[in-house]
Amino acid sequence: MTSVGIDAMEIWTGKLVLDLPNTFAPVKGEDPEKYTKGLGLHTSSFPDVYEDIVTMGANAAKQLMDRKGLTPADIGRIDVATESAFDNSKPVSTYIAGCLEQVYDGDFRHANKGERKFACIAGTQSLDDAYNWIKAGRNRGRAALVIATDTALYERGDPGEATQGAGAVAMLIDEDPDLVELSTEQGYGSMDETDFLKPNQQFPSVDGKRSMQVYLARMREALEDYESVAGRTHPDLFEYIPFHTPFPGMVRKAALLGFRHMTRDTDIEDDLESEIGRQPREADFETWDDYEEAIRGYMDELKTTEQYRDWYGRVIEPTLDISSRVGNWYTGSVHIARLSALIAAADEGKDMTGKQLLVGSYGSGAQAEIHAETVQETWLDEIEAVDVDDQLAARTEISFDDYELIHDVHNHEKEIEVEEFTQPEAEFVFTGWGRMNERRYEYVE
Ligand code: CAA
Numbered sequence: 001m002t003s004v005g006i007d008a009m010e011i012w013t014g015k016l017v018l019d020l021p022n023t024f025a026p027v028k029g030e031d032p033e034k035y036t037k038g039l040g041l042h043t044s045s046f047p048d049v050y051e052d053i054v055t056m057g058a059n060a061a062k063q064l065m066d067r068k069g070l071t072p073a074d075i076g077r078i079d080v081a082t083e084s085a086f087d088n089s090k091p092v093s094t095y096i097a098g099c100l101e102q103v104y105d106g107d108f109r110h111a112n113k114g115e116r117k118f119a120c121i122a123g124t125q126s127l128d129d130a131y132n133w134i135k136a137g138r139n140r141g142r143a144a145l146v147i148a149t150d151t152a153l154y155e156r157g158d159p160g161e162a163t164q165g166a167g168a169v170a171m172l173i174d175e176d177p178d179l180v181e182l183s184t185e186q187g188y189g190s191m192d193e194t195d196f197l198k199p200n201q202q203f204p205s206v207d208g209k210r211s212m213q214v215y216l217a218r219m220r221e222a223l224e225d226y227e228s229v230a231g232r233t234h235p236d237l238f239e240y241i242p243f244h245t246p247f248p249g250m251v252r253k254a255a256l257l258g259f260r261h262m263t264r265d266t267d268i269e270d271d272l273e274s275e276i277g278r279q280p281r282e283a284d285f286e287t288w289d290d291y292e293e294a295i296r297g298y299m300d301e302l303k304t305t306e307q308y309r310d311w312y313g314r315v316i317e318p319t320l321d322i323s324s325r326v327g328n329w330y331t332g333s334v335h336i337a338r339l340s341a342l343i344a345a346a347d348e349g350k351d352m353t354g355k356q357l358l359v360g361s362y363g364s365g366a367q368a369e370i371h372a373e374t375v376q377e378t379w380l381d382e383i384e385a386v387d388v389d390d391q392l393a394a395r396t397e398i399s400f401d402d403y404e405l406i407h408d409v410h411n412h413e414k415e416i417e418v419e420e421f422t423q424p425e426a427e428f429v430f431t432g433w434g435r436m437n438e439r440r441y442e443y444v445e
Helices: 020-028 032-039 053-068 092-103 122-135 159-163 208-230 248-263 267-276 288-302 306-319 321-326 330-348 379-384 388-393 400-409
Strands: 004-013 016-019 043-046 075-081 112-116 143-152 165-175 180-190 356-363 367-375 427-433 439-444
Touching (some): 004 122, 004 367, 004 388, 016 400, 032 159, 032 248, 043 400, 053 092, 053 165, 053 427, 053 439, 075 092, 075 122, 092 143, 092 439, 122 165, 180 208, 208 248, 208 356, 267 288, 267 306, 321 388, 330 379
Parallel strands (some): 075 112
Antiparallel strands (some): 004 165, 004 180, 016 043
């Protein structure tokens, strides 16, 4: 059986950075701790005037191709996942391929290009598409380029404004991968929901509190579905559990739910019995509401136990570092959670070869997916080659007024001229519109 998975990954962050507790919260009249302690966010990335989903995606992809010594002939497929697309017909992958063809010999005419849409889960769905294409033997020895790129902006004044972000993740999917192998087993929780959507509008309509409930409900279903094919999960089986991270506070809730589910009828539930009792069982309650209330009470106690806190600190907390510094990258968000975890493992000198990750993706509308990944022998070389800290440190800090200008620059309804905040160097930039209203790009040295 061919092993298929992620061979390498690279990121590209928006070049501007907004300090949420110190710059954003005071102007909004909010307590900075809502950000640092509540949402778990410190800073978020924003795109400069000349950046957008195409430039960020193409720049991440170029870094990946350069590092792995690839040419267009090595890539048989380019899939872009985004929920920030500006065209209902021409996919973003064609723009990105056009950019890359400016700098490489050869072209991508042989490559199948597409665009995946299902809110934030589309990045993981694109991985699936690439995986299936290779497993089916249709790749003719070529690899797939999967790019998750988003500018996560909300209407000004919307509560979602607190969780914005912008950046891209490029992943190379190949046989005998150098980073992680994807499991064949996967589980889904999927249902028609109206929690977060963009009905032909740039900024989302969001029912924030409901979106959090829907995330948890679908994630629980996906975990059950995963177990139905892969067998029972247990907290000790997974070194890290990267979740889709709209903001770290959301993952705190998902992790608690996951831990309760995984520990039911296990040694851990037995160990905790004397401290917090056994988990409530539905059969012991007359109504669903009574059962739910008992579960909430149990979870409130569970999260204070040493066992839970220790597990959370080891398995979940390391997945949240990048997210807390860049905000929501929508389709790329779960993939930077995986990267965060592996960077933490490298920093701690852990031997990760053969270790398992359980990956929980989510997209509003709504669908969750769970699969496992096995870390490969060459993982450390791959992780050490990614320059996350340098990129994040190189961002230019913006004031609240600058933030409003940048929000307007990227608002499709507004036309304003704003000087760029940074100087582009050795990267793709947006240069304006062509005669058919297409967006145009150039590589600047
Ligand atoms: N000190 C410590 N904590 C504080 C605090 C303070 N001073 N002030 C507030 N908090 C806590 C709150 O208690 C809350 O935590 P809990 O949920 O654990 O109680 C947290 O900080 C956030 O505070 P609020 O609930 O008051 O924040 P809000 O009303 O401004 O809304 C939000 C938060 C609903 C997430 C909003 O930002 C939003 O709508 N975001 C966009 C939607 C979203 O990201 N949904 C997530 C699930 S959907 C998804 O995952 C897809 C996606 O990517 C969009």
